Structure formats: structure tokens, C-alpha cells
Amino acid sequence: MKTYFSSDFKLGVLGGGQLGKMLLAETQKFDIYTCILDPSNEAPCAAHCSEFHQGDLLDFDTVYNFGKLVDVLTIEIEHVNIDALYQLEKQGVKIYPQPHVIEVIQHKGKQKDFYVEKGIPTAAHRRFSCLEELKKASFEFPFVWKSAQFGYDGTGVKIVRSQEDILSLADTDCITEELISFKNELAVIVARNSVGEVKTYPVVEMEFHAEANQVEYVICPARISDEVAKKANEIALHVTESFKHVGLLAVEMFQTENDEIIVNEVAPRTHNSGHYSIEASYTNQFEQHLRTVLNLPLGSTESKLAGVMVNLVGEEGFSGNVIYEKMEEVLKLSGVTPHIYGKKETRPFRKMGHVTIVNKDLEKAREIAEKVKNIIRVISK
Template sequence: MAKIFNTQTKIGVLGGGQLGRMLHQSAINLNLDLRMMDPAANAPCASLIKRFTVGDLENYDDVYNFGRECDLLTIEIEKVNIEALKKLQSEGVKVFPQPEIIEIIQDKRVQKQFYQDNDIPTAPFVLTENLEELKQHKEKLPAVHKVGKGGYDGRGVQMIRSEADIEKGFDAPALLENLIPFKKELAVIVARNESGEIDAFPPVEMVFHPEHNLVEYLLSPAVISKEQKEKAIRVAKDVIEKLGMVGILAVEMFLTKDDEILVNEVAPRPHNSGHQSIEGNFTSQYDQHLRAILDLPLGNTDIKIASAMVNLLGEDGYTGEAQYEGMQEIMRINGVHVHLYGKATTKPFRKMGHITITDPNLESLRIKIHQVKEMIKVKA
């Protein structure tokens, strides 16, 4: 007997930022009416969603009361109240990704231990409880110190190159990870539905801002060998399978100088490293996330056309009502697709949008990336 697809399923999303905004755009195509909760009354989704609730995502009562009105609950940010999600799950609300998996991922220390325990390749590390313990591991320097909980978008990560940098470390539970000499930073978006079907998008290559640890732009497909691509996809599929997760998982990786693939960290939701899939792939990461959590067949992840994604960050030195300089110029460039996130105010390095650039030729694509980066500025 054929499964029935019910467009009246009450789907709740914890978070109403730019990821929720793009997920909503995919949901419209399936005539799904998402409901969202976000702590900000002026969040990017607030004016778009009929059932928008202002609430604290880390507060038990707020999450529980929002979720009990839903058939299915998902997230666009990991900082959510796990106990409320577990209670909702026990009462019959489907929660994807599952609360126990979000709990693992919320704490980088637990996440890294999971990789080690499950033979998932990752950089060697030690756990530190405070700054005093960090001082006992001078022999591991240079290394990267990562706070266990609360780090986000580059915050909570500190390079400890020498003994002189130790005071920059975290006086809190953290992990000290070997500094890996890598050739490239890659990401693979992988999805798994409730029936256990798994599929992965081709790897993308990420280029980070030298100071702010945010993705500045990415290339799809990554410029790597066939063997490296297959290995990256194999590792990503292994991670989601061992987690048993339902939904979409962004797996960030290092390609080492010895051509090994090491998992850096993961995000159990649509991710910055999959934005270009809206224009560049046959199925977008947002379409795929909905397919996965609704137990629909997963979509074709193949690349339609080479693409790049440039993050649109607020310019340093500008805070206030956002103004976009250079929009006329970039929209004259063939293959440019602008996505603004609906944030009224800008501040330095705030994610205000992204620009996807498509071009069948990798060299002309790179030229367009640099043109766009030079032309477009978010000021106030």
C-alpha cells in the first residue's frame, strides 16, 4: 500500500534565522506550513511565518510548549533544550535530528570522543577541564583549543601556537587538538531518512576568512581527485550511519598533506557549506532536509553546474541599518544569484546574506568570485 503524503503535518522548527528562511522557501513548494520559534521578535522568518513564536530555545518550558503543538520538530541551530526534546519524543512527537544526537554534537568534547570510539578518522586530541590543565600539555603545541559547549561561527576556537599563547585558551571544559597540516578544508552534506536511505552531496571546498574563522567562500565541486572525493563521501556516510541520525548532516573535514580525510566537526542541520546547492545541484540541501525528516525518497545530489558561494558579511566599522553597496554591479554579472537574509541591521562580520555564482568554467568562476567580493559591501 502506497504511503500517504500529508501536507497538513504540523512541522515545527526551532530557530527562525536565515536557515529557517531558506527551509521555508523549500517547504512552500511542498505546500507545507512551517511553524517556527526564535528568541528574536524580528528574526528573518518572523514576517514570513504565520505561526511564529518568540521563545527561548534553551528554556525547557518554551521548547516543550512549542513542540507539543507539532507532529514533527526539527532545528536550524543546535543550541536547544535537549530535555524538552526528549520529553516531546517520549510523548510521540517526532524529533529529527533525534535529541540524543543533538546532545552529542552540542559538546565538542563528546562529539570528538564519539569519533574516536567509532573509528571515524579525526585529529588526535586531549580533553582539558581548565586553563591549568591546558598548561600541562605544552608538548602538544602548536595545537587548537576548542571550548566544549557554546562555540559557534568561529567563536570558542583558539589557536595555541606556543607557550606564550596558553593564556588565550579557555578556562572551561575544552579539548586540545593536534594542529593538522592540511591541503584543503572540505565539507560533505549527507542525508539519511527514517527508512535508512543515505545519500551525500559531492564535496565542496571551503576558504576561510584569515582572521574571523568564518567561511569566506566555497567552491563546488571541490578541486580534488576522484579517490579523495570518494573517500570524503564514504567518511560522511559512515558518520551519519553510526549516529543513526535522521535529517541532514554537514560534515566538515580536513584533507591532509598525506591525502587522509579527517573529520573536524559536524552540524546536524542545513549548513553554510550547502547554500550553493539551491542553484548548483539538482536537489538543494533544504529540499533534502525536508525529504529526510518526512521519510520521502532522497533527491538527486548531483551537480548541475559548477558554483561558488560568497558569504555577504557586514563590513568592519559599520553598525546600523543595512545598505548594500555594489548591488547594481554584481547583478550585471552572468550567473550571480543574490540571497539576502532579511536582517535589518548590520554589524561587523554579521552574516547578512550570500551570493551564489554559477559558471561551467572553473577559471571564469574564480574570476567572478573575486569580482563579487570586491564589488559588494554591506554598510550602514
Template sequence: MNYFSSDFKLGILGGGQLGKMLLYETRKFDIYTLVLDPSNEAPCKIACNEFFQGDLMDFDTVYQFGKKTDVLTIEIENVNIDALEQLEKEGKTVYPSAKTLKTIQNKAKQKLFYVDNNIPTADFTRFAYPDEMLTAIKNESLSFPFVWKSARFGYDGQGVKVIKTYSDLEGLPKAECIAEKMIPFKNELAVIVSRDPKGNVKTYPVVEMEFHPEANQVEYVICPARIDENVAKKAQLVALKVSQAYQHIGLLAVEMFQTQNDEILVNEVAPRPHNSGHYSIEASYTNQFEQHIRAILGLPLGATESKVAGIMVNLVGAEDYTGPVVYKNIEKIMDMEGVTPHIYGKRETRPFRKMGHVTIVNPNVNEARKTAELVKKSIKVIAEN
């Protein structure tokens, strides 16, 4: 099939920043795109060929949108699976598949999938609702501290909470959840795997992630991860095992813990471009967004090696600001060598909302990390007075 400067139509479910960055690549290749998103102010709206506003969880909306496309992909997991299954039955190409998404959408199912496929992961217990956790604690089958995770609709640090006391259980959503054993880890790592319809696979280098302690959002992504080579190889092998088990098409970001004993445990996955791969836009031979397009269209997978060390700094809304966004001191960071800001196109800021990211490249990862610290201290995402 001719994808370039043709009548071929690629559909993207979700119009956020990940979709916007996918569209950089489709525009480069002149691939015709349609985007569906609930917000009329979605970042994708300015860059796609056709924009449709609608509920991603509504069967008819997703189904009718999908019928307009030749290949359908996602930039967010929370979409109507029944509609995708129906489209597949009618011969539409959907990547990742409805089957893959169905498992990944639900964290409880995702964890059980790892157990069934002998993939190392932290011990956990599944609960229909949080009150069951109280019973488990009283029966001493569950003990503090542990990590509570909502089975559905967790995103960007939402739906995850460390539970240390009974008071931490107050106000949790009354829905299916898991209680996960706290892992005393050395590092949080991630590996992005790309896989095409023929089963060809490539992995990106292992990255190291540093998280904000309150917002549970990634603050820094560091590539290459500053870990022993044997640990890095182990992490890539685990990621490949996860990829093989899911049989996904496109990208799969595999988030992992490196334990104190240098074991690798899978935390969770995302079947799409991911925050942990943003560094690749400047640092890699083939960035993750182009690679996703290549994979889902069955085009040759690009080289995943890095040209230089890369670090990504998330730009999130400052805690005390809500309103029209101002990127304070952005000129200051643009004056730093190897620094590139990416602004997502969200006009309104609020505490911890993802508003953009900054990539820092340098031949030396430690020098890049120093610059990243300066970037973090300099730029502030605030609101107009």
C-alpha cells in the same frame, strides 16, 4: 500522512537564515510551519505560518512549542535536549533525534564519538577548563601550536582559536574545552549526507572551503572541489561512515581536512542544512533545504548531482561598521552573469556577522571562481552613515 495543504504542522527550532531558507521550500510545498526563536526580529518571522518568541535553551519553552507540532526539526544545535527527550518519550517525532544532538552539541563528546567509532580525526586532549592546559604544557604533554575549541556553544567561528603562545591562552572562557593537534592540511572539505527514517542515504558532491584567516568563517565554498577523484571518493566514504555511526535523520554536514598525505580527517559535523551547501540552491537538482524537508518527512530523496559548477561567497559585515545595513555595489554584482545574491533579512550589521551569501554558477568551476573573486571585491556590507 498528508503533509501538503493540510493540518500537518512542522516545527523549526531556530529562526535564523537557515530556517528562512527552509521556509522557501515549505512554502513551495504548502507545508504549515511554526518557528521558535529568541529574537522578535528573526529572519524566519515573515515567512512562517506561526512565530513564537522564546529561549531555545529553556525546557518549558521548547517543550510547549514542540507539543504544538507533528514533526520537530532544528536549524541550530543549541537547543534544550531534555525537552526534546521528553517530547520523544511522549511520541513526538524529532529529527535529528535528541541522542544525535546530545553528542554533537558538545565538541569533546563529538571527538570521543569519532574515536569510539574508528572515524579518523585529529588527535586531541579534553580539559575541564583552560587552566588545565597550562599544567599540560608545563608537563610537556601539550605543546604549541594547537587549536583550542570550546566544548559548547561555538558557532560561526566563535569558540575556536589557534594557540601559539602563552598569551593566546589569556581570556579564554573558563569552561570545558579541547586542545586539538594542528593539522598541516591541503584543503578543508565538506560532504553533506541526507538520510531518511528508512535508512536511505544520498550524498552531495565534495566541496572545497576557503576560510577567512581572522574570522575563521568560510569565505568561499567551491563545488565540485578541485581535488583528485580518488580523494573525493575517500571523503564521501568517510562522510557515509559518519552518517551511519550517528544514525541521524535529515542532513548531516561533515567537515573534513585533506592532509598533505591525502588522508581524510573529520573535523566536526552539523546535523542540519549548512553553509557548505548554500551553492545547491542554484547549482543542484535538489537543494539542501528541500532535501532536509524530504528526509525528515520520509519523502523520496531528491537527486543531489549538480547541474553546473557552483560557488558560494559569504556576505559578512565589514570590520569597521555597525548599524543599519547597506549592501554597497549590490547592483554591480547583480549585473554579472550567473550571480544571485541571497539577503538574510538582518537589519543591523556588525563586524563579521553573516548577512547573506552570493551564489555563482558556471559550467566551468575555474570561471565561476574568477567571478566569485570579483563579487568578493565588489560588494561590501556596511552601515548607513
């Protein structure tokens, strides 16, 4: 059996952001040697890994040469050079999630086509290669426009309400989607290892900031009926079986007005919707990610307590060296744990950290989360 712990085994991670930093808390717990590749020498992971390599995640040679240094390669962001991953895979490097999974998911057009092909319920979509092609098409307004690649945290997504709105869109490969009327945005994180063991986390509910189109609160368990939760879980398992990925898959979904569940999009990695699990679950998503990519037995996904996560984002009107104002007041509240990501500079709506609130009573946890949101301010000097 391969020895991962206190050994010469090397785990490589493409991306050194906050997801990587939280993963490193688990590798340190298990004493696993970690190598991180990230474009910035100020990445949150830089001070916490065994080896830090600075380089472009989209450059073939950089990713390929990094991959040759490690025994298992994983990701904390899907925007990576896919050709390098295929070449490494050919040469025997174990890469999880697998390159073919990342390739489909990192392009929203391919991802949506995949759902249609596999019979996964999703909003009707169309693909366009450029803005000129989009302008020539006829539409029923409103509709959703998404950049096919490199979108994140609401960037690269717009609701288009008129012909004039089309003129302001980026000239890029893109998709359009039917605008769905929904009750709730839900998510299920599914863990799968290489022998096919699968476990799902409870369905969570996501409340979004209307202006930034970012998750503001994640609530676990979701405040939905057992029937809707069962349906969401079954669809998440259908998505997992279709991809046959190894690793974590975060499946974001809409609960429609008539309680149908349709898939919005997925992420092949640890995810914002699972951060509550660090405090609220028996096995948090970051430890579970390690278990999947190292083909270890999966841990329990059950919750110890109800959990609500509040995203800490840069306040509007502030850019520069970060200050977390009134953190002391937040720390006085019961069941509250802040996580600061280590980004030295803030800007409007930049994810700078999160706070988890755990409580036996979900509604009480949600009330405390509201207090946290109203007390703490992420500003600059």
C-alpha cells in the same frame, strides 16, 4: 499515508535564522504549515512562517511547550534544550535529527570521543573542564583550542601558540586538538531519511577568511582528485552510518598533506557549505532536509552546473543599519544570485547573506565570485 501538503500537518523548527528562512522557501513551495521558535522577534524567519513563537531555545519549558504544538520537530541550530527534546520524544513527538544525535554533536568533547569510539579518523584531542585544569597540563605548541559548546562561525576556536595565549582563553569546558597541516578544507553533506535511504552531495572545497576563521568561498565540485573525493565520500558515509541520524549531516574534513582525510566536526542540519545547491543542484539542501525529516523519497544530489558561493559578511569598522553597497553592479554579472538574510543590523564578520555563481566552467565561476567579493560591501549608514 500522512498528508503534509495543504493540510493541518504542522512542522516545527527550533531556530529562526537564515537557515530557517531558506528552509521556508521550500515549505512554501510545498504548502507545508510551519511553526518557528526563536529568541528574537526580528529573526529572519519571523515574517515568513505560518506561526512565529518567541522564546529561549535553551529553556526546557519553552522548547517542551512548543514541541507539543507540532507533528514533526526539526532544528536549524543545534544549541537547544536537549532534556526537553528527550521528554517530547518519550511522548511520541517525532524529532529529527534525533535528540541523541544532537546531544553528541552539540558538545565538541562528546563529538570527538564519538569519532574515536567509532573509528572515524580525526585529530588527536584532550578534554578539559575549566581553564585552571588546562593551565596545569603540558602541551606542544601550537595547538587548537575549542570551547566545548556554543561556538559558531569561528567563535570559540583559537590557535594557541604560547603559554601566554593560554592565559587569554575563556574559562569554560573545552577541548584541545593537534594542529593539522592540510591542503584543503572539504565538506560533504549527507541526507538520510528514517527508512535508511542515504544520498551524498558532491565534495565541496571551502576557502576560509584567515582573520575571521569563516568560510569565504564554497566551491563545488572541489578541485581535488577523484581518489581523494572517493575517500572523503566514504568517510562521510562512515560518519552517517555511525550516527544513524535522520536529516542532513554536514561533515567537515581536512585533506592532509599526504592526502589522508580526517574529520574536523559535523553539523546535524543544513549548512553553509550547501548553500550553492539552491542554484546549482537538482535538489537543494533545504528541500532535501524536508524530504529527510518527512520520510519522503530523497531527491537527486547531482549538480546542474558548477557552483561557487560567496559569503556576505559585515565589513570591519561598520555596525548599525545595514546597506548592501554596489548590489546593482553585482546583478549585472552573469549567473549571479544574491540571497539576503533579512538581518537589519550589520556588525563586523556577521553573516548577512550569500551570493551564488553558477557556470559551466568552474574556474570561470570562481573568477566571477572573486569579482563579487571585491565589488559588494556590507556596511552601515
